Amino acid sequence: MCGIVGLFLKKDELRPQLGDMLTDMLITMTDRGPDSAGIAIYGEETEGMVKITVQSDTPEEAFAELDGALTSAIHSPVSMKVIDTHAVLTVADSVEAKAIEVLEEKGLRIMGSGQTMEIYKEVGLPKNVASRFGLRDMGGSHGIGHTRMATESAVTTMGAHPFSTADDQCLVHNGSLSNHNQMRRKLAKKGVFTRSENDTEVGAAYISSRIADGATLGEALEGTIEDLDGFFTFVTGTKDGFGVVRDPIACKPAVMAETDDYVAFASEYRAFADLPGIDGARVWEPEPATVYFWER
CATH class of the missing domain: 3.60.20.10 (Aminohydrolase, N-terminal nucleophile (Ntn) domain)
Structure with a gap:
């Protein structure tokens, strides 16, 4: 159910x-x-850009300087916003596949990607999950x-x-x-x-x-x-x-x-x-x- x-x-x-x-x-x-x-x-939506949502059980460690490391790896600018255990990284759509490959190599879980979509999900009661991510x-x-x-x-x-x-x-x-x-x-x-x-x-x-x-x-x-x-x-x-x-x-x-x-x-x-x-x-x-x- x-x-x-x-x-x-x-x-x-x-x-x-x-x-x-x-x-x-x-x-x-x-x-x-x-x-x-x-x-x-x-x-x-930002034309020509893709948002990749990732998750980590150790976000403070995993997301520390992640945007800079990803920028160096894909040779393309990256912006990042961190919300609790998730981070949304925005990259040029031309380097999306490479960016996902690098993020997975770093042990990050890919929640989803797209020009407009962001996915947030976690274990716990719905009210607590909603509060953690500021869904309201x-x-x-x-x-x-x-x-x-x-x-x-x-x-x-x-x-x-x-x-x-x-x-x-x-x-x-x-x-x-x-x-x-x-x-x-x-x-x-x-x-x-x-x-x-x-x-x-x-x-x-x-x-x-x-x-x-x-x-x-x-x-x-x-x-x-x-x-x-x-x-x-x-x-x-x-x-x-x-x-x-x-x-x-x-x-x-x-x-x-x-x-x-x-x-x-x-x-x-x-x-x-x-x-x-x-x-x-x-x-x-x-x-x-x-x-x-x-x-x-």
């Missing part, structure tokens, strides 16, 4: 409120997942979050959601996949590898692999219904929006709400309670085996 939240803002003037609204939604889902929590925020103060166009109750893998930072296997793309999941090891092997033969034992990362890799092969996001999400066995609700974030799909029997709870200002997703309606204008929202349960997607 896990909790999922997602919020897509239709109006730019609401962007400064994104983190505050998502934090309330995330904390409301605590009893669905008290082990760990995470959130992906889609914020400002983060702005952006949209975001997705997850509270986890671990059932099939250890309670670790790398086991927490969201999972990202492609630039500006990430996934959160409620449910369980029965053929994730088989799919992991298929993806590995294509050169697509995962970093954790979590089945959700396989789902993320499947979607990004399909898109890399030329599928649209909608087609990739439709493919999960055919190719991934088990029960699931997937919510995926992209640079331009977010998508939702449930398994054919819709085993896990899900609800959506839409107003002129936003589209929201949650595992339970109570996560919407404090959203502005929720009393006048169109509220519905997403249909089984049906893809929903909103983009800017």
Whole structure:
């Protein structure tokens, strides 16, 4: 049992409120997942630049002069902001692959990368995770979050959601996949590898692999219904929006709400309670085996 939240803002003037609204939604889902929590925020973009989010259990040591060391290694300027156990390094998109290689060689865990996406996740109660990263103060166009109750893998930072296997793309999941090891092997033969034992990362890799092969996001999400066995609700974030799909029997709870200002997703309606204008929202349960997607 896990909790999922997602919020897509239709109006730019609401962007400064994104983190505050998502934090309330995330904390409301605590009893669905008290082990760990995470959130992906889609914020400002700098043309020609990529943000790489990394994590370390020893941030004071790992992040000390990291920006300078990375600048020397990739021969390109680097800027860095440190938030608790995470650091976001901004580099030119032309050196992204080299920068990630260097960061991994230094033993840092890659949370995700992209022009707009930053991912923060840690072990602990959602309210504590949100406080550590200052999520309430983060702005952006949209975001997705997850509270986890671990059932099939250890309670670790790398086991927490969201999972990202492609630039500006990430996934959160409620449910369980029965053929994730088989799919992991298929993806590995294509050169697509995962970093954790979590089945959700396989789902993320499947979607990004399909898109890399030329599928649209909608087609990739439709493919999960055919190719991934088990029960699931997937919510995926992209640079331009977010998508939702449930398994054919819709085993896990899900609800959506839409107003002129936003589209929201949650595992339970109570996560919407404090959203502005929720009393006048169109509220519905997403249909089984049906893809929903909103983009800017």
